[in-house]
Amino acid sequence: MGWVCCILYVLLAFLCIFCNLGASTDSLRRGESITPNQTLISAGGNFALGFFRPGNSSSSSLFLGIWYNSINKTVIWVANRESPLRQDSEAVFTLGYDGNLQLLDGGGRNIIWSTNISSGGGGGSTAAQLQDTGDLVVKQGESNVWESFDGDSDTLMPEMRLKVNKKTGKRNVIRCWSSSDDPRPGKFSWGMDPKGSPQFFIWKEDKPYYRSPTSQQGFTYSVYFPSGGYAIYSYATENDEENFSFRYTNTSIQSRFVLTPEGHIQFLLKQKTSDQWSRLWEAPATECEVYAHCGSFGSCERFDAHSVCRCLEGFKPRSQRDWDKGKYDGGCERSIALGCGEDDTFMKLQMMKWPDHASSLGNMTFKECEMECSKNCNCTAFGYSNINSFSAVNCINWFGDLVDLVHNYTSGGFGQDLYVRVHSSELNGSSGNDHSSHKSKSRLVAIIVASVSAFFLIFVLVYILTWKYCGRKGWVCKKSTDSSDAPLLGKDDIELLQLSFRRIIDATNNFDEVNKLGEGGFGPVYKGFLSEFGMVAIKRLSRQSSQGLKEFMNELKLIAKLQHTNLVRLLGCCIEGEEKILIYEYLSKTSLDKFLFDAFQKENLDWNTRFQIIEGVAQGILYLHKYSRLKVIHRDLKASNILLDEAMKPKISDFGMARIFVMDQTQEKTNHVVGTYGYIPPEYVLHGQFSEKSDVYSFGVLLLETVSGQKNSNFFQTQLSVTLLGWAWENWKDGKPLEFIDIAIKESCDSLKVIRCIEVGLLCVQAIPTDRPTMSDVVRMLSNDPTTPIPQLKEPAFVSSNSNSSICTSHPNSKNEITISILDPR
Numbered sequence: 143m144g145w146v147c148c149i150l151y152v153l154l155a156f157l158c159i160f161c162n163l164g165a166s167t168d169s170l171r172r173g174e175s176i177t178p179n180q181t182l183i184s185a186g187g188n189f190a191l192g193f194f195r196p197g198n199s200s201s202s203s204l205f206l207g208i209w210y211n212s213i214n215k216t217v218i219w220v221a222n223r224e225s226p227l228r229q230d231s232e233a234v235f236t237l238g239y240d241g242n243l244q245l246l247d248g249g250g251r252n253i254i255w256s257t258n259i260s261s262g263g264g265g266g267s268t269a270a271q272l273q274d275t276g277d278l279v280v281k282q283g284e285s286n287v288w289e290s291f292d293g294d295s296d297t298l299m300p301e302m303r304l305k306v307n308k309k310t311g312k313r314n315v316i317r318c319w320s321s322s323d324d325p326r327p328g329k330f331s332w333g334m335d336p337k338g339s340p341q342f343f344i345w346k347e348d349k350p351y352y353r354s355p356t357s358q359q360g361f362t363y364s365v366y367f368p369s370g371g372y373a374i375y376s377y378a379t380e381n382d383e384e385n386f387s388f389r390y391t392n393t394s395i396q397s398r399f400v401l402t403p404e405g406h407i408q409f410l411l412k413q414k415t416s417d418q419w420s421r422l423w424e425a426p427a428t429e430c431e432v433y434a435h436c437g438s439f440g441s442c443e444r445f446d447a448h449s450v451c452r453c454l455e456g457f458k459p460r461s462q463r464d465w466d467k468g469k470y471d472g473g474c475e476r477s478i479a480l481g482c483g484e485d486d487t488f489m490k491l492q493m494m495k496w497p498d499h500a501s502s503l504g505n506m507t508f509k510e511c512e513m514e515c516s517k518n519c520n521c522t523a524f525g526y527s528n529i530n531s532f533s534a535v536n537c538i539n540w541f542g543d544l545v546d547l548v549h550n551y552t553s554g555g556f557g558q559d560l561y562v563r564v565h566s567s568e569l570n571g572s573s574g575n576d577h578s579s580h581k582s583k584s585r586l587v588a589i590i591v592a593s594v595s596a597f598f599l600i601f602v603l604v605y606i607l608t609w610k611y612c613g614r615k616g617w618v619c620k621k622s623t624d625s626s627d628a629p630l631l632g633k634d635d636i637e638l639l640q641l642s643f644r645r646i647i648d649a650t651n652n653f654d655e656v657n658k659l660g661e662g663g664f665g666p667v668y669k670g671f672l673s674e675f676g677m678v679a680i681k682r683l684s685r686q687s688s689q690g691l692k693e694f695m696n697e698l699k700l701i702a703k704l705q706h707t708n709l710v711r712l713l714g715c716c717i718e719g720e721e722k723i724l725i726y727e728y729l730s731k732t733s734l735d736k737f738l739f740d741a742f743q744k745e746n747l748d749w750n751t752r753f754q755i756i757e758g759v760a761q762g763i764l765y766l767h768k769y770s771r772l773k774v775i776h777r778d779l780k781a782s783n784i785l786l787d788e789a790m791k792p793k794i795s796d797f798g799m800a801r802i803f804v805m806d807q808t809q810e811k812t813n814h815v816v817g818t819y820g821y822i823p824p825e826y827v828l829h830g831q832f833s834e835k836s837d838v839y840s841f842g843v844l845l846l847e848t849v850s851g852q853k854n855s856n857f858f859q860t861q862l863s864v865t866l867l868g869w870a871w872e873n874w875k876d877g878k879p880l881e882f883i884d885i886a887i888k889e890s891c892d893s894l895k896v897i898r899c900i901e902v903g904l905l906c907v908q909a910i911p912t913d914r915p916t917m918s919d920v921v922r923m924l925s926n927d928p929t930t931p932i933p934q935l936k937e938p939a940f941v942s943s944n945s946n947s948s949i950c951t952s953h954p955n956s957k958n959e960i961t962i963s964i965l966d967p968r
Contacts, residue, residue, distance in 0.1 A: 175236030197323035437473025438543035456568030482519035495551035511537035708762030820855035842906025851884030
């Protein structure tokens, strides 16, 4: 009997080994596979790969994943996140003969997931191995051709790298689960700034939700753990790629970063005495850490359990009513506009989280950094890193609005001094805070008194030289194409930076189509980067453009003299040979029409945003008509010429068709009618007469488009009975104005304000110019109580569907030439 027992024992041992084939190995070779009752185990036993059902429910979907083998089955990677298998699926995970890992269902009939290695194959040397770091790799010979650490996971593990390629923008991200029991991708992702800045973001869908700046382009630092050993954190640059990773000198330490379904990144550590994870750090931990919680120029500070938003010194809420209600996303605006002169100074803010959208200027002294920002009127703020031992960059500039500011910021030790440009009068008498100016009032008075004579002499000399060497008309100061960038001087001492064409080519990567923002009647517009300004929009006059040198010079002269928060800023120009180029501030949200007339994008335009845009455009036109140094009639107001900044604040652009009026002039006549179909008033089409009321008409059309979400010209073409203006009139006349509202805002809008906007829009598009309000009246009516009576409405112009065509053809002997610009932003 003994020999029988011995034989049975050998057979039983062999059977156990056979049954566990695939369970005791860490690798798969070509043609090998595992099924739901089998696993791969890493060589050190730390990790397992196999099939699992989340939530410990037998009815849950089936997933293939990797988990800690000895820690409460904590999953760190899932292959088929977007394609869960049925619980009764005959699933197979295999390394195919083409060298790709594949997840199959239905007994191998359908491919659910694959590594999709384009260079698959590799002969018999191809193998998949689960490593003791938790990384599943596909090897061909000695090379790793695929890694699970590069894939879509909710966990950042030791030795795993977050990466971004500065040249291509390609990156990997950590993506949360939909819920704690559902591995499918959720709304939040975490990764490195795709623009290559040294900072991390959590995005909610495609919008920033949390930002963590590092202040350095590269660093390596260590943290000692009481249990023994160091954690080493590294931010490195290799060729065009930047990456972040961490590792431990003591491999027994087990920790990880995980992105929760609620959008929080947590750093977890496993205690030796427990199978549970301890949370050592979490972000965002407070409201202040939520991206741009206090809006532009608003700073957040935490007191006890509460977060408080405050406007920076020298700024005020854009909407006091919203701030009183605790709605801070509208942010703040300057109390006193800057003049870019001796009245400007810098306010020092200590322990600040530096704002987003920084521009690096390189390594220089503090004074040099301050001077670089001071001499550029478009520089809003600068920072000087006090952690400069890690980086060759310590001077940072910001242009435009400052967003995502936090005071007393201590996260990661990166609270920095920030110097914000303000009007010097805003700092007078302020004490007991961290805001300090670099000029005292007494010193400023002394400088003014001592310099007035010298200034007068210099002014006279500059005037003589400008008259002598600049063109006879005294505006454009020519320069050699081989010269460096120089200021361009003109009448009324307007100074504008003229750049060489070589600089423009470098800024746009030789007008690469990737950088093209759009194209209009003037020509194409490109995104570019200039060290003086940061990101800019570069508008290049097309040689085939119907708008020529006259329109170019008109826009150059006009907008250089206009300064208002709701007008796009002209930063510089380039005039070389046949090249005529304008450089504007860059507005990342592009134009209003891209949102308003897009079925999906219009969801981003809630009622409050639309009303903010309406008010901003009205204020901008009022400035042109009444408060600017020149009385300007724009003549081409339309949705595509309204650009939007990060806070969706509107800025009027494209002054190529504008005209200057003397202050007491009310009307002018032209034989060359210009404008855009759907926005031109009847007196302009019929008689070539334009005035302030022409812009009022165009604003009325824009206002009604903003409320309805409909494009006037398209509505005109597709409706058989009425135009957009006629539709608004019929609804208002029948007592049903709310039928005119865009369905996207119908549930959330303020109905009284919407009705007031419709009434103001109808007033603006009255057929007779004298029946239309002035822009002063428009601003007043929009800001007043919506129940306040307004002038009696009459039927607007262009109500019938064929009225426009009849007007255009009813005067066959007219000599007017009509130029209709296309609807793309310019």
